[in-house]
Amino acid sequence: MTTFPTLDAWLTHLESAHTVGIDLGSQRISQVRDALQVSFDCPVITVGGTNGKSSTCAILEAILLRAGYRVGCHTSPHLLAFNERARVNGAITSDADLLPHFEAVEAARLSLSEPVLLTYFEFTTLAIMHLFASRRLDAVIFEVGLGGRLDAVNILDTDCAIITSIDIDHTEYLGDTREKIGFEKAGIFxxxxPAICADPVPPQTLIDHAGQIGADLWLFGRDFRYEGQAGSERQQWSYVGRTLRRSALAYPALRGANQLINTSAALAALETLRDRLPVSAQDIRLGLANVELPGRFQVLPGKPSIVLDVGHNPHAAAVLKQNLGNMGYFPYTYAVFGSMQDKDIAGVIKHMKAEVDHWCVTDLPTPRAASAQTVEAALREAGLTDGADSSVTRFASPADAYQDALKRASENDRIVVFGSFYTVAGVMAYRKSQQH
Structure with missing residues (x-):
């Protein structure tokens, strides 16, 4: 059996050895799950959607931890280290915690009469499932990687499925309309x-699929909603569900206009599971006050104002634009921006161009990325020109682009680092290196 002494060696091996691409079908991974004998006695919550998945997972996790439960939370992708994908009781798992479970997955894979190939995401998700199953937890939360119906996470039978939002992304796998994508995402029901949909305008395909399989569909606006005044930091808001009302809640510590929808979806999930995972109003208040998630409209302290956001599709860019607009006046906004080539770059630019004056566009350290040249061409196409009040400059790395923006920005200006996870991770890694 192949085995490796370090987590990094395992991950490097998986990146190169298991290149099945995204093989659409869950039969292979289900065979390995059965060989591993992965199962959970505690409630399993799965979270899918286009945007808002990680925020919703973090909100659920924070509330359940405050209520004293032992919680496993899986999210993806990671920003700086793979270990971020698996948290147990709020703590990121160590390499030593993860290694035995990578070995267990490999042993289970090879034990089959015909060993199957697993993708990087499938292999690592199974390892994290195996880790959580070994820990006698009270609740586990799994973020879906891509779509839903054919995703690795969907081999678990969920006790409550949440879909946060449905928009056009990953069209080569999921289809090119919200109806097609909605059907794929509804595959986790x-x-x-309980099947909770937080998208205010859910595709009919999602509603139909829930009806066909007999899921208990909770729709935002019909079965649950929030009331209260968005926009004011000191305002309170209320959650209204089918049988529960939670009043006088503070805004979640995660900033941004869409976080009340994400929080409402999390509270709807907890309402459906209240017999097994009861939480008090105080647990919810403390959870919301303490929830953290790097890179989601994260405003760093100090001047110039620096915002980190992993928004990389038009839907996320529209939300980012709204959140930036709510921040008040800045003479100039500098953007550090890099994107994957399969994203709708023109659609992202369309939303962001009114908010950004100077664009520092960057290459990214992955073959899937669009080159800085391609991004610049899209900006020029959108009418961006160079002058005192606007510019487009190309850089070889997010760190180089960020340093240039820092040099040029005055302390009253704003720098927005957004786009791919690689863009935000590159700047976070550079900032970390400067702190030592």
């Missing part, structure tokens, strides 16, 4: 189990 289960018969008779």
């Amino acid at each position: 289960r018969a008779t189990k």
Whole structure:
């Protein structure tokens, strides 16, 4: 059996050895799950959607931890280290915690009469499932990687499925309309189990699929909603569900206009599971006050104002634009921006161009990225010109682009680092290196 002494060696091996691409089908991974004998006695919550998945997972996790439960939370992708994908009781797992579970997945894979190939995401998700299953937890939360129906996370039978939002992304795998994508995402729903959809305008395909399989569909605006005044930091808001009302809640510590929808979806999930995972109003208040998630409209302290946001599709860019607009006046805004080539770059620019004056566009350290040249061409196409009040400059790395923006920005200006996870991670890694 192949085995490796370090987590990094495992991950490097998986990146190169298991290049099945995204093989659409869950049969292979289900065989390995059965060989591993992965199962959970505690409630399993799965979270899918286009944007807002990680925020919703973090909100659920924070509330459940405050209520004293032992919680496993899986999110992806990671920003700086793979270990961020697996948290147990709020703490990021160590390499030593993860290694035995990588070995267990490999042993289970090889134990099959015909060993199957697993993608990087499938292998690592199984390892994290195996880790959580070994820890006697009270609740586990799994973020879906891509779509839903054919995703690795969907081999678990969920006790409550949440879909945060549905927009056009990953069209080569999921389809090119919200109806097609909605059907793929609804694949995480289960018969008779709560199926929560936080998208205010859900595609009919999602509603139909929930009806066909007999899932208990909770729709935003019909079965649950929030009331209260968005926009004011000191305002309170209320959650209204089918049988529960939670009043006088503070805004979540995660900033941004869309976080009340994400929080409402999390509270709807907890309402459906209240017999097994009861939480008090105080648990919710403390959870919301303490929830943290790097890179999601994260405003760093100090001047110039620096915002980190992993928004990389038009839907996320529209939300980012709204959040930036709510921040008040800045003479100039500098953007550090890099993107994957399969993203709708023109659609992202369309939303952001009114908010950004100077664009520092960057290459990214992955073959899937669009080159800085391609991004610049899209900006020029959108009408961006160079002058005292606007510019487009190309850089070889997010760190180089960020340093240039820092040099040029005055302390009253603003720097927005957004786009791919690689863009935000590159700047976070550079900032960390400067702190030592």
